[in-house]
Amino acid sequence: MKKIVLAVLIAFLVFGIVAFIRLYTSTGNVVLNNVNAVNGGNSGSSVNAVSSSGRISLSDLAKHDKESDCWVGYGGKVYDVTSFLPRHPGSAGAISPYCGTSKEFTDAFTKKHGTKKVGALMKVGVLIGDFNIVGTA
Amino acid sequence: MNSRELGNIILRVSLALVFIYFGFQQVRDPSSWSTFVPDFLKVSGISGNNVVLLNGVLELVLGTFLIIGLYVRFSALILAIHLFGIAFSIGFTPLGVRDFGLAFATLALYFYGYDKYTLDYRFEKKIVS
Numbered sequence: 001m002k003k004i005v006l007a008v009l010i011a012f013l014v015f016g017i018v019a020f021i022r023l024y025t026s027t028g029n030v031v032l033n034n035v036n037a038v039n040g041g042n043s044g045s046s047v048n049a050v051s052s053s054g055r056i057s058l059s060d061l062a063k064h065d066k067e068s069d070c071w072v073g074y075g076g077k078v079y080d081v082t083s084f085l086p087r088h089p090g091s092a093g094a095i096s097p098y099c100g101t102s103k104e105f106t107d108a109f110t111k112k113h114g115t116k117k118v119g120a121l122m123k124v125g126v127l128i129g130d131f132n133i134v135g136t137a
Numbered sequence: 138m139n140s141r142e143l144g145n146i147i148l149r150v151s152l153a154l155v156f157i158y159f160g161f162q163q164v165r166d167p168s169s170w171s172t173f174v175p176d177f178l179k180v181s182g183i184s185g186n187n188v189v190l191l192n193g194v195l196e197l198v199l200g201t202f203l204i205i206g207l208y209v210r211f212s213a214l215i216l217a218i219h220l221f222g223i224a225f226s227i228g229f230t231p232l233g234v235r236d237f238g239l240a241f242a243t244l245a246l247y248f249y250g251y252d253k254y255t256l257d258y259r260f261e262k263k264i265v266s
Binding site for chain 1: 161162164165166169170173190193194197198201202205207208230231232256257260
């Protein structure tokens with residue numbers, strides 16, 4: 001077998017595996033989205049933690065200050081980044097000190113990623129809701 | 138197997154595992170990585186997620202080539218250039234320094250070339266026909 005043929009075959013094999021992974025994970029997302037829709041757009045165990053008015057006070061935000069339950073405030077919104085922590089390329093330790101905070105997280109995030117990355121914040125975490133934070137951070 | 142050969146194998150396999158791991162993470166969940174896509178790559182009409190997906194596939198393919206020892210020098214050179222690009226894009230941060238170190242290690246593999254336990258060697262010696 002020629003070397004280049006083997007290389008092409010392996011590349012196709014990897015493409016096939018990637019396609020399978022993408023198909024598998026997108027199916028999982030559909031299920032997850034349906035669950036979230038049933039839960040009113042909120043995720044899993046966080047549902048009961050959000051008040052019916054959809055407003056989260058800073059003291060409520062501060063309760064989610066652990067790696068296993070990490071909420072952060074940014075731009076008047078609260079984000080659940082718990083599931084993202086283990087996947088953060090800069091390690092979970094880069095975010096975990098800011099769990100349960102708004103001003104501290106905002107300062108650290110802006111310093112690290114700048115204001116252009118604000119849109120990306122929504123992509124990395126699960127948006128709990130478009131809630132206003134009561135009080136000032 | 139002498140220590141030089143062992144060093145070469147450890148370098149090749151460990152780097153391959155790093156690239157395969159990160160490649161797999163990127164294709165599994167591109168949205169988690171799109172934060173790190175430079176803005177100039179997004180203006181070409183390709184979304185950040187697709188850039189991450191393409192990058193993940195590249196790392197998986199070339200990482201697989203490294204681990205089985207196919208086109209070792211070519212794969213190492215492409216991955217080294219790729220990592221230098223990422224390191225310079227990230228800048229002087231802990232992440233950037235880490236990628237800079239990995240880029241030099243990959244460049245070292247390019248200069249080492251393939252060892253006896255690679256398909257390249259077997260093709261060179263006509264062991265595989």
